[in-house]
Amino acid sequence: MKVLVEKAVWPWKLTCRKCESVLEAEKTDVEYAWFGASYGGDRREKEYYVTCPVCETDNFVPKDLLTQSVKDAAKAYQQPT
Numbered sequence: 001m002k003v004l005v006e007k008a009v010w011p012w013k014l015t016c017r018k019c020e021s022v023l024e025a026e027k028t029d030v031e032y033a034w035f036g037a038s039y040g041g042d043r044r045e046k047e048y049y050v051t052c053p054v055c056e057t058d059n060f061v062p063k064d065l066l067t068q069s070v071k072d073a074a075k076a077y078q079q080p081t
């Protein structure tokens with residue numbers, strides 16, 4: 001199967017939710033790891049995110065930008081549970 005037009009737009013332009021730096025994330029910047037309640041959620045979930053190079057805050061990738069190729073490119077970090 002060839003992908004002629006991919007739905008999601010990458011690089012992804014985002015504004016850091018903490019320091020408000022305007023960033024451009026590549027698929028290869030995406031990481032994948034567990035996040036717990038300390039990140040504002042009710043339960044532990046695995047999330048795709050990019051880390052702001054300015055303030056090191058994690059910014060979650062919107063679900064509609066998560067194509068298979070993004071998931072494949074994401075670096076999976078094994079963190080202790």
Ligand SMILES: [Zn+2]
Nearest residue numbers: 016019052055
């Ligand atoms: Zn930031």
